[in-house]
Amino acid sequence: MKVGLGLPPGDPVSLLGWARRAEAGPFSTLGLLDRIMYGNPEPMVTLAAIAGITSRIRVQTEVLIAPLRATALLAKQAATLDRVSAGRFTLGVGVGAREDDYRAVGVDVHSRGRRLDEQMAALRHLWEGGPYEDIGPIGPAPVRRGGPEVLFGGFVPATVERVVRWGDGLLGAHLPPERMGRFFGSVEASWHAAGRAGRPRLVAQANAALGPEPVLDEARRSIGDYYGFLGDGASKVAEEMLTTPEAIRRAVAAYGDVGADEVMLYCWSPDVDQVDRIADAVP
Structure with missing residues (x-):
């Protein structure tokens, strides 16, 4: 049985210390939650920093509220984090439940489920090397063709x-x-x-x-x-x-x-x- 740790959202400065200790311990994964209207650190940025100071433990969004993000940028961020972590990244995704996050980025909260489905189709296509709409491909390529591991919350x-x-x-x-x-x-x-x-x-x-x-x-x-x-x-x-x-x-x-x-x-x-x-x- 694998056991991971969800990182505390209240003190971003402490998280590198958490990562170093967890890397030396029995833990399999470090997870970080996602909000906009809250004091948590942005998860993709923070997990990239954690990936840089670790070599074994996996990093995971838990969960990333994907509909809050532009699909093309999310495709690039996730593939980049997958590459810099040498395939240790898991993209945990969900739709979230708080209306204020959606209001903050100008996305209709009532369309979040449909938007996530559209995003996942696009993300898998892009990670396979396909073009974004009629514009062209988005790199870098992830470690695994088709993209990083995806868990739905x-x-x-x-x-x-x-x-x-x-x-x-x-x-x-x-x-x-x-x-x-x-x-x-x-x-x-x-x-x-x-x-x-x-x-x-x-x-x-x-x-x-x-x-x-x-x-x-x-x-x-x-x-x-x-x-x-x-x-x-x-x-x-x-x-x-x-x-x-x-x-x-x-x-x-x-x-x-x-x-x-x-x-x-x-x-x-x-x-x-x-x-x-x-x-x-x-x-």
Whole structure:
């Protein structure tokens, strides 16, 4: 079972320290979320910096809100990051749920699903070496013809359809293991029904924080702020955060039992010592 870390969004300066410690530990991947109207660092820029100081660990957007971005530029950014990381980049993509992000870039939030489907068709075409509209090709070529690994984030039927049509797998969040397992099953069934070879990569995400009470309090505040648009639901997300080594071990094992290939433990406090604490906690 692979275990990755989601990087805390609150302190960009600390993230290179996180990356160095994670690279030296047991972790498989470093993920970073995407927002416009929030204090997080821009993920493609930040992951490029992280790729530059690491050599083993993968880097992943978790998830990039693709409809907020111009398709041609996104194609170039993703291929570039794939190349400079020597193929260690995973493009996790989704549509997001916050209207303010869409207003900020002048994109209609109600068209986001259709826009993502159009973008994925164009991205795969461009990464295969095809031209952008009638203008010409966009380089550089990614490490793998057809583009970097793509995981779709979400837990609705449209997510399953996108995984099967455009993706390499699923990034599932906010579901307990039993429900996640059912969703994994629907993805795998649809994958095989569509005649896709092999099997989809299945990744589960859970929020985690380890440390003294001030670290846990800071993580809870950060989660509450980030998920504030959910109203009372933000408190529930904070309450479900994994805060003991035993809880982390149980969650990793439970997600593995329902088919996860990797579990991303998303951290919400910038305390870098969490890297070592979580490393000691994972199986």
